[in-house]
Amino acid sequence: MTTAQQQPEPTETVIFVSSHDAGTSTVINSQLGQVHFVKPPKENHGQFLGLGSVVVDGVEYVEASAVTGNLLRSQVALAVSNRMRLPHGAKLIFVIAVDKSTGKLQASHVDTVGVVLSAFHDARVQFGVVVNKIPAGVSHVKLYQEVMDTIKTETCSPIPHVIMCPLVPDLEEATDQLSKTAFAEVACLMKETPTTHLEPLDDIADDVVIDPATSSLPRIVMAIGNPGSGKSTLINGAAQSIVTQAGSSAGHGIQHDKLLKFEINGTTWIDTPGLSDVKYRTRAAGQITDALKDQEGLYRLIFVVTTESGRVKPDDLATLTIVLNAIRKKNVPYGVIINKISERLLQKMLTEAEFYDKLICSLNSGPYSTNHIFLAPEDQDARDADNCIIPASAMTPVLNFIETVPCIAIRPTDVEAIKTSDFDDQEAKLKDLVEMMITAHSKQLEQIVIMHESAMAQHRETLRMLQADQARRDEMTNGMLESLRTQAAEESQRRDKIQERLEEIMAKANRGQLEARQAHMKTMLEMEKARSEARERELKMKLEAERKRLEMEKAHQKEMHDTKAAHDKETNRLENMIKDVEKEVNRPRDSCIVM
Ligand SMILES: Nc1nc2c(ncn2[C@@H]2O[C@H](COP(=O)(O)OP(=O)(O)OP(=O)(O)O)[C@@H](O)[C@H]2O)c(=O)[nH]1
Ligand SMILES: [Mg+2]
Structure with a gap:
């Protein structure tokens, strides 16, 4: 553990005080984002070896943890109050764990708070409280009430800032751990908790x-x-x-x-x-x-x-x-x-x-x-x-x-x-003075307790009003939720009806469409039929015309054939005639020579 003397000069000091096993090291380590504070070894239990501290970004984190027994508590109380008498003061935060079996604040942790606060006598110290290791299902309102009812708050003004941190099962098992999410609110608590400046008890001159x-x-x-x-x-x-x-x-x-x-x-x-x-x-x-x-x-x-x-x-x-x-x-x-x-x-x-x-x-x-x-x-x-x-x-x-x-x-x-001559005189005077001071102190304490109780009564009244207000808000919220639920149900019914109607319309529209389509198809078919018939007729006519044209062609061909045959026959006859003529011409003539 590092000591403050070896570290840079802090501008702010936050002191975390807690009893054994309150999870304070984890809370601070989680703020630092690194494991700096570790559990003290078993052999050091029951001893006070000074406050552990580390300075990060100008903030000095001081830890007084694992405080058990009133003797240790008193030593820690004095060390803490001394630290708060430094020129820049300090913020004080108590860490109180919840008892897993009862769901209530650990009594010994609450005792530590009482003893430490009593070291300030009648100084008005404002402090923050981390209620740690809250098992699931335990009411935060009840824990807050318990903090108000049990911790000695006569020295605090107006009321301590309290935050609730859940029990993180994973951290339970680990020895020195940190969690960035579980203790996110601690940073706000550190900001919100006011710095306390305690007057130095002994006004000692620097040259002394x-x-x-x-x-x-x-x-x-x-x-x-x-x-x-x-x-x-x-x-x-x-x-x-x-x-x-x-x-x-x-x-x-x-x-x-x-x-x-x-x-x-x-x-x-x-x-x-x-x-x-x-x-x-x-x-x-x-x-x-x-x-x-x-x-x-x-x-x-x-x-x-x-x-x-x-x-x-x-x-x-x-x-x-x-x-x-x-x-x-x-x-x-x-x-x-x-x-x-x-x-x-x-x-x-x-x-x-x-x-x-x-x-x-x-x-x-x-x-x-x-x-x-x-x-x-x-x-x-x-x-x-x-x-x-x-x-x-x-x-x-x-x-x-x-x-x-x-x-x-x-x-x-x-x-x-x-001067020994003063001894008896001093002894007698001091005896009376002690009695007087104790009586005065008790009276002062009684008055403080009365003030505390009246402040607590006021806090309780405020809390009661807050709870009543909360209940009213809950009721209103529930009413609104109910009405929204009804509206949603009505809306859903309306939607179902619209859906039904839509389906009907759609069905109808589909039917109409079908009929129109059928009629259209029919018309088309009819038109097609008519077109086809006309085409058939036209084709038939064309066929007939073609047939006729072919017949005529045939007749014409036949005629041409006949003509050709007649022509050929005539040609043959003529050729034959020509041949006969030629034969006649060419026949040798003895008797007659024509010249
Ligand atoms: N129970 C108990 N006894 C102690 C403690 N410290 C000292 N004693 C006993 O008290 C007795 C006196 O102790 P001393 O140390 O002699 O006291 P002193 O103050 O030196 O006394 P003088 O020299 O006579 O002035 C001895 O028997 C010690 O053993 C302690 O812390 N607890
Ligand atoms: Mg002696």
């Missing part, structure tokens, strides 16, 4: 907070807290070896005259004694003052506190107050590890967000407040143990948290002696 990467000053993590809160165990956990004595009998850490400082992975860790024990208070105060004055450095001040009745103990708050009072700088950043949170308190926070609110409210009731808070559940192995080393895997989240706490450059001259 220093980026450790750009400073050559030594890095120092100072663990401060009352006896037994777990400072030494924290340092041993960071070193993964026993560098400082820890345990119920280790005793106040003040038996040592020298400063307890240890080099761990390039950072100096300082173990300090607590101030709550009046017997050792002056000496402990001296040691903490010495630690702060020891050298100029980049300090991360980490207060390790514990709880009592679901609140941070007043003596822890007093310690925190008088130590910070001793640093002559404004807006000193610091982190708080609320340590050894019991399983029971965790359960209460899990079921009622109010417990979480009370805890944070008690911590920030005094003159100083922070949003760098880490909730650390009680470690069963470490309870009352001596020199217990918390496993590295369990240390990762807390060490990551410490890395996120801003550094402050402190010179020895910036520090004055810690």
Whole structure:
């Protein structure tokens, strides 16, 4: 997973928050058109390793997913609210999946929304909601109503933008998938969801907070807290070896005259004694003052506190107050590890967000407040143990948290002696202040709940009106459909009749045509017959004429023949006569010679 620091500067940030298995990675990947976010490995379940992000086209997509359990929810809530305090703000979108078996919103997903929203206290945050994995047949109106009824919307104004995304069976099976079509509406939701700008909680001047990467000053993590809160165990956990004595009998850490400082992975860790024990208070105060004055450095001040009745103990708050009072700088950043949170308190926070609110409210009731808070559940192995080393895997989240706490450059001259005389006074004052703040906060919450309920009632009324309007429209549409259906049926009947009539006309027309055709044929035949008869007659006449002509020809020929025969006979006779004459002429004559 890429981190925001390695990426181009975004102009817009959209944070997607969801519980385990809500399908958020798929939703974001589908917007990106590529698989960027993948499911975290199983061994990281239950840990918060920071928000995943990617910047594409100037938009930073941030994912806080697989959030299970209230502890993780609280850590995510703080990280999300911090991200929304950046100058360009952020858009917040929750992804809530639908339970396949009940067709309702997954209760744990709704819890995540509640816890994250509670981190904004009374800021008015507008957000979007993706109702995801909706099985076919589940009413979207009912789901919308459920979103309105169940998620803690007192901080939202006016109402969240909600979109519905269906369950895509193909994606169900795949591990890291995307779909361009199933989540098309998410792009609109991202556009429509307004950007929220949260005021930075700590108005820290730029010259105070220093980026450790750009400073050559030594890095120092100072663990401060009352006896037994777990400072030494924290340092041993960071070193993964026993560098400082820890345990119920280790005793106040003040038996040592020298400063307890240890080099761990390039950072100096300082173990300090607590101030709550009046017997050792002056000496402990001296040691903490010495630690702060020891050298100029980049300090991360980490207060390790514990709880009592679901609140941070007043003596822890007093310690925190008088130590910070001793640093002559404004807006000193610091982190708080609320340590050894019991399983029971965790359960209460899990079921009622109010417990979480009370805890944070008690911590920030005094003159100083922070949003760098880490909730650390009680470690069963470490309870009352001596020199217990918390496993590295369990240390990762807390060490990551410490890395996120801003550094402050402190010179020895910036520090004055810690005033132990103030301790009891501060403790008593802070005890009252915590009570007062919690009561005020509860009242504020009650008012918000009342406002929320009235807003919800209004939303419900609006929804009811919308539904009634929809029902009216449906009725009208059904009426129109019915009338159209009747009209269509009538039209169809009319068409059938016209068709029938047309067929009749056609049939008639066909008959008439046939008759006319027959008559025409008859006339033609008759005409043809007459023509043929006339022709026959004409031919007969021609034949007769020809016959006559032939007869005449024959007669003529015969006549010619006869004439020729007579002629030939005459010719013969004449020739014979000529021959006789010639014979007579040519006969020799003795007696008579004619001269
Ligand atoms: N259950 C539980 N016990 C813890 C935890 N961290 C520390 N402890 C126990 O709390 C006791 C006191 O722990 P230390 O680390 O010595 O506390 P410290 O703040 O250094 O105390 P001092 O040095 O006396 O000021 C030890 O028995 C630890 O094992 C935790 O997270 N859970
Ligand atoms: Mg100690």
